[in-house]
Amino acid sequence: MSETPEVPPAASAAEELLPTTRRALLHRLARAQAEGRTPSMVGAVVRDGATVWTSGRSMMEGHGPDGDTQYRIGSLTKTFVAVLVMRLRDEGLLDLADPLGLHLPDTEPARATIAQLLAHTSGLAAETPGPWWERTSGELRPELADLLGAAPMKHPAGRVHHYSNPGFALLGALVEKLRGKPWGDVLRAEVLEPLGMTRTTLLPQAPHAGGWAVHPWADVMQPEPLHDTGRMAPAGQLWSTADDLCRWAVFLAGGDERVLSAATVAEMRTPAAAPAGEDWDPGYGLGVQLLRRDGRPLAGHTGSMPGFLATLWVSVEDGVGAVVLTNATSGPQVASVAADLLAIVADNEPRFPEPWRPRSAADPALLALTGPWYWGTTPFVLRLGAERDVELTALDGRGRGARFRAERDGTWTGLDGYYAGETLRVVRGDDGEVRHLDLGSFVFTREPYDEAAGVPGGVDPEGWR
Template identity: 55%
Template sequence: MLPTTERALLRRLAGEQAESRAPSLIAAVVRGDQVLWSEARGRVDGERPTVDTQYRIGSITKSFVAVLVMRLRDEGRLDLNDPLDKHVPGTSLGHLTIAQLLSHTGGITSESPGAWWERAEGADWAALSNSLSAGALRHRAGARFHYSNVGYGVLGEVVARLRGMGWYDALRAEVLEPLGMHRTTPQPVAPHALGWAVHPYADVLLGEPTPDSGAMAPAGQLWSTVTDLARWTRLLAGDTGEVLHPDTVAEMREPAHVDDGDAWTAGYGLGLQAFRDSGRRLSGHGGSMPGFLASVVTDPRTTTGALTLANSTIGVAVMTLAMDLLKLVDEHEPALPDEWLPMADPDPALLALTGPWFWGPMPYALHLLPDGWLNLRPANGTGRASRFRPEPDGTWTGLDGYYAGETLRVHRNPDGTPNHLDLATFIFARTPYDPAAPIPGGVDDQGWRGGVR
């Protein structure tokens, strides 16, 4: 990066570390498959931390668990609308769906009953399940966003039941090893930072405990490094390394609920936090455990991401810092658009579908994308737009926008030329209300005419 960019990033990092009195703070900026910048302030064992120094990442663990659940969904082992009882019967939460657990909309209490779980040795699943009486529900399911660490303890058990192994064993085999994330572990492995509490009125430290959280571990157990989280940031931006399909990650990023009303700036998807900042749609997750704070945030549009790790219980604005680092990079060295290249060997039958189509009197344009995908969008740029993925039966499935999940069918004339599109019962014709297309309700036989009669 340019020296001026690096200086601006370092200045922001150094200011945060000094003002928040962080024992150590390390950050990095990622774009595409490269770590563009990384710097650290403070000390770990008397030395500056490095990209290989482990920190506890707290609730970022939830995103890893969510990826395991979505892999099970993509394999057909579960449906997001399945009630918990289908996979883990016998709990007081059995009516809640997998999607509600992933998105914190099940109405479950935020913390597990009993001792302060972040600072106490965790019990096994049987003990956690037995502690979840009917009183564990604080809100009507689906009514609102209510962050629940308990919900991810439950999802960890879902993974364990369906995989026949512990959630971390599944994570290591299915995600960490394929991505080369060898320094993401449930317990610290040297070199690692110690967790500290900073006295509010004096520059002194108090060591924090780091117990094993037992059945609650899927909510915040993991330790990781800058190097490993840089790879994780790439996955969240869409470079999934075949661990998940990029469309599944995009689905996870979409907010299922928002925190702050109509002009939302923060929400939650399926295991990922969603943010709007300075006109950008960002995604990632923050984390905190006694002695540690962490954040990962990415802009999928530019594949630029930032991550921050600190060993302090409170006070370090790690998510704000990450967003500010992104903003500085965008201002100083904005990402270049992908280079345009012509499509190789387009299918003539698909080329014949492109161009104008009309939903009633409204003009749309159908564009051909690589791999036989289609993009249908209003000609004036305003309204319902969706991309469509080809299916083996000759139809297309909507991926986003109003028509997400809906089926697009092409109906042809006897000579094979396209006659009309049928999209979730809406008819798109080559001309406005084309009388040659089967328009429901028919087409006025007087046709288009001037004036009102």
């Protein structure tokens, strides 16, 4: 078995991984390649915006893959298409609530929204009508209608999460319609070039791995066919490298103003389809897979095409991402391997918190709002965040807390949990003094059921007794 020497990290010496961490990473990759019986495997880890580890394992002596070897990345392609759609949204060329038919008339599912297509809740079929699109030429399906068949809807739109490859083919067609050019050209100009991803392409470019099927009951292989999937390409056509996907991991964790803002990328990572399950808790955002592995939230995507498997995960909280690519149709559990590589770094070399520093100044009116508040008899505490943002937290940890973003009109908008999108405002009396906080009609008072605060329904005149 050939092993590619570990690639020196792009980070400074102060940011390099410890030798014990590097050995643990290499051991996990080697075990995955051997146990998964795959011709080759390459793994990479990015931390705080820099690639800190890359290595590959191969069955062929002298031919170990490196960070510049292309592999087909399958459904990881969907994250790129989703970014193109979100760019159109941010430019005002579409709304996520728009029905598809508004932009692609006479195309099913006309009533499903763009957001539903991104989150796989459109109700569309998982696959195209036969033959198997991943192993046949896209020339067999020259029109959009050829991707859907006679009865494409399997569920009512918006009702359930049902993964749909044709749904992303439609999103690719949407990009082409609104940009007036092939989606691959749009991707290269608007995303790949700005991010320096020169080795991510629609068709393979040397050096690239070949795709193989490994016999399930014998150590023999045969090559998988390679086809341009045509109109289905937005569902899984792209080829990329570990080096390029490390750049993509950095982008998915923090955005890049040349492509998408950090706020829009965070929106993509927000659950749009209800999660389910125990350990992994899989869910889906807007073109981004979500899961919770051993309590750690991860975002990214898995991918598979005949002859190839791929996974990219990022942990925003840890500042770590991991990529695993391999050239076998099935066998190695690359989603678990990538999650393990990420965890090895995050657990063995946890991120140092930023040092605490006092604020340079605080608005006295804001400062006066901090401290305890009561929703009925439940105690909460209001704290100042960055700038003028605030956080409302139940003191026993069981209430509906949330972070709030300050707005120009003096109100705040909920960012997470039950109050996401809801408005928090200060209610003052005729004398200008604060009477209570109003949060989506819920009243928070300085004392439990403060009779001077205008509690809805009034307060018993005899008070507490």
